[in-house]
Amino acid sequence: MSTILDAKIPSGAIGEKWTKFKSSVPLVNPANKRNIEVIVVGTGLAGASAAASLAELGYKVKAFCFQDSPRRAHSIAAQGGINAAKNYQNDGDSTYRLFYDTIKGGDYRAREANVHRLAEVSGSIIDQCVAQGVPFAREYGGLLSNRSFGGTQVQRTFYAAGQTGQQLLLGAYSALQRQVGLGNVTMMTRHEMMDVVMIDGKARGIIARDLISGKLERHFGHAVLLCTGGYGNVFYLSTNAMGSNVTAAWKAHRKGAFFANPCYTQIHPTCIPVSGDHQSKLTLMSESLRNDGRIWVPKKQNDNRPAVQIPEDERDYYLERRYPAFGNLVPRDIASRAAKERCDAGYGVGTSKMAVYLDYAEAILRYGKGEANKKGIQNASDEELQAMGKAVVKEKYGNLFDMYKQITGEDPYSVPMRIYPAVHYTMGGLWVDYNLMTTVPGLYALGEANFSDHGANRLGASALMQGLADGYFVLPYTIGAYLAGDIRTKAIPTDAPEFVEAEKAVQARIDQLMNIKGTKSVDYFHKKLGKIMWNECGMSRSEAGLKGAITEIQGLIKEFWSDVRIPGDADEFNPELEKAGRVADFLELGELMCIDALNRNESCGGHFREEFQTEDGEALRDDENYAYVAAWEFKEQSKFELHKEELVYENIKIAQRSYK
Amino acid sequence: MNLSLKVWRQKNANSEGKFQQYDVQGISEDMSFLEMFDVLNERLINEGESPVAFDHDCREGICGMCSMYINGEPHGPNKGVTTCQLHMRSFKSGDTITVEPWRAKAFPIVKDLAVNRSAFDRIIAAGGYVSVNTGNAQDANSLPIPKDNADDAFMAAACIGCGACVAACKNASAMLFTSAKISQLALLPQGQAERTMRAEKMVAQMDVEGFGACTNTGACEAECPKGISLENIARMNREYYGAVLSSK
Numbered sequence A: 001m002s003t004i005l006d007a008k009i010p011s012g013a014i015g016e017k018w019t020k021f022k023s024s025v026p027l028v029n030p031a032n033k034r035n036i037e038v039i040v041v042g043t044g045l046a047g048a049s050a051a052a053s054l055a056e057l058g059y060k061v062k063a064f065c066f067q068d069s070p071r072r073a074h075s076i077a078a079q080g081g082i083n084a085a086k087n088y089q090n091d092g093d094s095t096y097r098l099f100y101d102t103i104k105g106g107d108y109r110a111r112e113a114n115v116h117r118l119a120e121v122s123g124s125i126i127d128q129c130v131a132q133g134v135p136f137a138r139e140y141g142g143l144l145s146n147r148s149f150g151g152t153q154v155q156r157t158f159y160a161a162g163q164t165g166q167q168l169l170l171g172a173y174s175a176l177q178r179q180v181g182l183g184n185v186t187m188m189t190r191h192e193m194m195d196v197v198m199i200d201g202k203a204r205g206i207i208a209r210d211l212i213s214g215k216l217e218r219h220f221g222h223a224v225l226l227c228t229g230g231y232g233n234v235f236y237l238s239t240n241a242m243g244s245n246v247t248a249a250w251k252a253h254r255k256g257a258f259f260a261n262p263c264y265t266q267i268h269p270t271c272i273p274v275s276g277d278h279q280s281k282l283t284l285m286s287e288s289l290r291n292d293g294r295i296w297v298p299k300k301q302n303d304n305r306p307a308v309q310i311p312e313d314e315r316d317y318y319l320e321r322r323y324p325a326f327g328n329l330v331p332r333d334i335a336s337r338a339a340k341e342r343c344d345a346g347y348g349v350g351t352s353k354m355a356v357y358l359d360y361a362e363a364i365l366r367y368g369k370g371e372a373n374k375k376g377i378q379n380a381s382d383e384e385l386q387a388m389g390k391a392v393v394k395e396k397y398g399n400l401f402d403m404y405k406q407i408t409g410e411d412p413y414s415v416p417m418r419i420y421p422a423v424h425y426t427m428g429g430l431w432v433d434y435n436l437m438t439t440v441p442g443l444y445a446l447g448e449a450n451f452s453d454h455g456a457n458r459l460g461a462s463a464l465m466q467g468l469a470d471g472y473f474v475l476p477y478t479i480g481a482y483l484a485g486d487i488r489t490k491a492i493p494t495d496a497p498e499f500v501e502a503e504k505a506v507q508a509r510i511d512q513l514m515n516i517k518g519t520k521s522v523d524y525f526h527k528k529l530g531k532i533m534w535n536e537c538g539m540s541r542s543e544a545g546l547k548g549a550i551t552e553i554q555g556l557i558k559e560f561w562s563d564v565r566i567p568g569d570a571d572e573f574n575p576e577l578e579k580a581g582r583v584a585d586f587l588e589l590g591e592l593m594c595i596d597a598l599n600r601n602e603s604c605g606g607h608f609r610e611e612f613q614t615e616d617g618e619a620l621r622d623d624e625n626y627a628y629v630a631a632w633e634f635k636e637q638s639k640f641e642l643h644k645e646e647l648v649y650e651n652i653k654i655a656q657r658s659y660k
Numbered sequence B: 001m002n003l004s005l006k007v008w009r010q011k012n013a014n015s016e017g018k019f020q021q022y023d024v025q026g027i028s029e030d031m032s033f034l035e036m037f038d039v040l041n042e043r044l045i046n047e048g049e050s051p052v053a054f055d056h057d058c059r060e061g062i063c064g065m066c067s068m069y070i071n072g073e074p075h076g077p078n079k080g081v082t083t084c085q086l087h088m089r090s091f092k093s094g095d096t097i098t099v100e101p102w103r104a105k106a107f108p109i110v111k112d113l114a115v116n117r118s119a120f121d122r123i124i125a126a127g128g129y130v131s132v133n134t135g136n137a138q139d140a141n142s143l144p145i146p147k148d149n150a151d152d153a154f155m156a157a158a159c160i161g162c163g164a165c166v167a168a169c170k171n172a173s174a175m176l177f178t179s180a181k182i183s184q185l186a187l188l189p190q191g192q193a194e195r196t197m198r199a200e201k202m203v204a205q206m207d208v209e210g211f212g213a214c215t216n217t218g219a220c221e222a223e224c225p226k227g228i229s230l231e232n233i234a235r236m237n238r239e240y241y242g243a244v245l246s247s248k
């Protein structure tokens, strides 16, 4: 068992592993690189940075995305920021502290060696991005500005207003387009990867569908990189982009790549609440808002007064009350559960009562006073203070406030925002070793698609860091270990029987889907799956609930394959057919998530099992029995075998996570 | 609310298109414009008809994928929002709403309301970058940048590449889009080395793609959902003429 799951962690002290690895990893000489082809599926932060960096090194790269441009990957939507242990604020940050915070934040369920490497390269990411022209926020002295983010006590988050993901992705995209222009990357937009092609036990290419013509294509690569993002949309409603999906990862899983910790999902505490059945997605209000905003509910149950009429002493700032050391900045899993607890107990606000307040009144006043001081204005009136304070808040969070107003029709500068947790990120993903290779030789997973660095809970501003670390600074080195042994492999012609067979299988599945001609739309099934997942495999889970969910999902899979209706034809631009293929894979993944959640008889990070909690409702971990990565092998439909990667903590003492 | 929609239907790039009328009922004010289309499409699917194809992904105004021309305006009547951020409270029951795709020679129609905007990617590939390989960078704080410059560069960098500027322009010019990238990099010290070359190459590519000339109508700025300013075009012209003069 453990022979398969060799994480290939280099020996040596934690701080020396990566340096040692880099200086001893086999290299591919430039002449050979020109003959090696690498397929990169996905052009978000992970994919765009990897494709650009590999092309700069001299590899021949083919990149794929399903949007009409690589610049539109879901990464574009990230708002709040990106972490790096630069210690520019001189507040005691260091590689070790970022490493420690990430392991602790992940509730001691991440692999030490990977996380330390992530912290080590974090600074170079900022350097690289600034060199590309990414316009990070700056102070008047011209130096970079930082903010703090949930789960940490230092200011290490770099940001570009509320559009950090956009600016980072446009940076990576420009590097990618530069290589496209130079002829080193062939970019295939509006293409969806439908399967991995395996030859002699190695990943050697993919079958892709041209989404405009519907034609299937075969593409060879010496190695295949999946940078295809997370699977939060298994819940139907999430903050992910509409197209985010698990298909590429799931196809890889079915071809032998183990899927790790599928049940670890992150429910983000600050999102705009659901407003009705028509809702197609949820919108995140960046976590950075918790820096200045205070979260509260009325002390009285079912209090229907407008927020401003509820006096100070009748408000329950429950995070500050329960977690005085971190207050509103506790990690996401804790903040989300605390909101659910208050709402379930009848203290929720708004018409649905499934919301809490995020209040800026105090911050506005505080900033107003700060401005008055700076400008030397004495006895400023309340109105003047308000105006000055609002201006500061606008500068910091303006676009988020605007977004809130567009969606809800309410003005957050004058009334507190209503927020509620929503599915946001998936820590689980394809199992990878230290080299980011899956259990399939030659098949790699980067970014949110892998399981690697965040354990059972991700800290804010760490996904962007991980995606870019993987793509710019990790994979371009680690892939050498594999490709150096592959320099004699000539490009395999795509009329090889394995390609032909793989394409046939994909075609057969498309035909099967088109021929069902049932009575229900794809969305009908997606919404149904989403409800099951949210209720039973969401913020809290129980044995009975999970067992019921598994049976329900199995029923839904049968119903889907006998009653889904896909209009139009397969040989045209057909968004319903695209969705159908993705939902079919989500259904199978949903089942595995429940199986994984059922297996994990403990609570840790984003995984909260009702049976395992302390007296005051905190998560109860079981390090004795569950300090492992659960990596699932696909056997056949609904049958998965569990493999374990034991987590060994040599540098950080495993402890009860406390933010009190 | 109940609405009447006139929607452009076109099977693919090579076929002819036409407007088709659909009546939709029971639309809530809290729905986004795209959610209203979801309702219509769900109905069309149930009736065995082909749903309306349109591009979208983030549904929060940042990916630049959505692209509907609504009642003669790209992204509809409201300022500073994309189609996906437009909510039905901006319309009244009984309204007739006409919806078309972006129309420009450089943006061929894929199907119904979806178009191909790869021309923008090629403009960026021609020079919209700083040539810095991974690992070549110096420490980020070794290069202080005055906050005002950084802020201006950020404003220009806010472009989402949606193409509304092209759709709004009677000449289908891509000046606003191209100038936003040129400005961003011209405002930053990192962009200086390739400054002249960048402007020349990107402008040349814009012409190759078949975008029209700019006649300063300002329609692009008025319709841009991200407030990209005409000043960028002025700055680009300075960059470009500077480039042309210096290379002569």
Ligand SMILES: Cc1cc2nc3c(=O)[nH]c(=O)nc-3n(C[C@H](O)[C@H](O)[C@H](O)COP(=O)(O)OP(=O)(O)OC[C@H]3O[C@@H](n4cnc5c(N)ncnc54)[C@H](O)[C@@H]3O)c2cc1C
Binding pocket: A041, A042, A043, A044, A045, A046, A047, A064, A065, A066, A067, A070, A072, A073, A074, A075, A076, A077, A078, A079, A080, A081, A082, A164, A165, A191, A192, A193, A194, A227, A228, A229, A230, A239, A240, A241, A244, A245, A247, A248, A284, A424, A425, A446, A447, A448, A449, A460, A461, A462, A463, A464, A465, A467
């Ligand atoms: C609203 C929001 C805000 C966030 N804010 C932050 C933040 O402030 N800080 C932070 O650190 N993290 C944040 N995150 C998380 C972070 O944005 C993501 O985890 C990260 O961007 C994922 O990047 P990626 O490169 O792994 O994947 P993605 O950006 O999701 O890219 C996936 C790519 O794969 C392609 N693809 C997928 N499937 C296929 C297929 N079958 N065939 C072909 N192509 C395919 C897509 O076209 C796309 O190019 C946020 C997330 C959300 C939802």
Ligand code: SF4
Binding pocket: B158, B159, B160, B161, B162, B163, B164, B165, B166, B176, B177, B180, B223, B224, B225, B226, B227, B228
């Ligand atoms: S300049 Fe404005 S309208 Fe044009 S592509 Fe950019 S964001 Fe869209």
Ligand code: FES
Binding pocket: B055, B056, B057, B058, B059, B060, B061, B062, B063, B064, B065, B066, B082, B083, B084, B085
């Ligand atoms: S769908 Fe992304 S901007 Fe509208």
